[in-house]
Amino acid sequence: MNVLLINGSPHENGCTFTALSEISRTLGEEGITSEIVHIGTKPVRGCIGCGKCSGGRCVFDDDIANRIIERAENADGFIFGSPVHYASPSGAMVSLMDRIFYAGGGAFRYKPGAAVVSARRGGTTAAYEVLMKYIGISRMIAVPSQYWNMVHGSCPQDVMRDEEGLQTMRTLAHNMAWLLRLIESGRHSGILPPEPEKIIRTNFIR
Numbered sequence: 001m002n003v004l005l006i007n008g009s010p011h012e013n014g015c016t017f018t019a020l021s022e023i024s025r026t027l028g029e030e031g032i033t034s035e036i037v038h039i040g041t042k043p044v045r046g047c048i049g050c051g052k053c054s055g056g057r058c059v060f061d062d063d064i065a066n067r068i069i070e071r072a073e074n075a076d077g078f079i080f081g082s083p084v085h086y087a088s089p090s091g092a093m094v095s096l097m098d099r100i101f102y103a104g105g106g107a108f109r110y111k112p113g114a115a116v117v118s119a120r121r122g123g124t125t126a127a128y129e130v131l132m133k134y135i136g137i138s139r140m141i142a143v144p145s146q147y148w149n150m151v152h153g154s155c156p157q158d159v160m161r162d163e164e165g166l167q168t169m170r171t172l173a174h175n176m177a178w179l180l181r182l183i184e185s186g187r188h189s190g191i192l193p194p195e196p197e198k199i200i201r202t203n204f205i206r
Contacts, residue, residue: 001032001033001076001077001180001181001184002032002033002034002075002076003024003027003032003034003035003075003077003176003180004034004035004037004071004072004075004077004078004079005023005037005078005079006036006068006080006093007020007036007037007038007081008039008080008081008089008092008096009038009083009118010083010090011083012038012040014083014155015083015118015151015154015155015156015158015159016081016082016083016116016118017036017038017081017156018118018151018160019118019151019159019165020036020081020169021036022166022170023116023169023170023172023176024036026169026170026173026174027173027177030174031177032176032177032180035071039064039093039096040064042063042064043063043092044063044064044065044092044095044096045062045063045099046099047095047098047102053099053102053104056069056103056104057069057103057104058099058102058104059103064096065096065099065100066103066104068100069100069103069107072100072108073104075107075111076111076112076180076183077111077113077180078108078111078112078113078114078140079113079116079172080097080113080114080116080131080135081115081117082115082116082117082127083117083118084118084119084124084127086123087122087126089117089127089130089131094130097131097134101134101137108140109138109139109193110139110140110193111140112140112141112143112176113135113140113141113143114143114145114176115132115135115149116150116169116172117131117149117150117151118150118151118152118153118159119150119152120152120153120154124148124150124152128148128150139193139196141179141183143172143179144172144175145168145171145172145175146167146168146171147164148168149168149169151165151169152165
């Protein structure tokens with residue numbers, strides 16, 4: 001079993017990475033492999049609503065979006081991490097999430113997922129809610145922890161002193177490992193995800 005952790009920070013080894021590393025280390029102790037992918041500092045296109053994505057791919061192939069979708073297809077669980085920028089996830093992270101879920105949503109369906117945010121002080125719950133909405137709308141299984149998944153600090157050293165935040169990351173990792181084992185056990189017992197109904201789109205404007 002493998003968990004894909006996406007680092008949406010422009011700083012490859014910053015506070016968000018520190019939180020994700022605590023999760024990755026704990027998953028390893030649980031016998032779960034993991035990979036932290038940094039989305040980098042190159043531009044990430046926003047979704048333009050062209051509706052031309054097909055076959056689980058975005059029509060634009062000049063940034064990391066399709067590479068993330070490819071990795072997602074072989075992942076069993078996901079952690080989406082971002083710093084807080086003006087009480088929201090980083091702009092690049094939001095653009096990426098819009099496109100990977102719109103073009104490659106099938107790669108995430110019925111898999112466990114969670115969001116993690118880091119900030120010096122405020123804006124964490126607002127940013128956390130933005131990321132969790134992707135999980136809620138995509139038939140993913142939200143992984144719980146003991147508190148909202150956030151760490152605080154201006155640098156990795158600060159985060160390492162946020163004992164509650166790090167414990168929240170470890171609890172999240174333990175719960176992720178538990179859910180992955182439950183899903184695997186259910187699959188071996190013939191318990192499969194429900195067949196989705198055909199999507200109904202109601203338009204109230206006539």
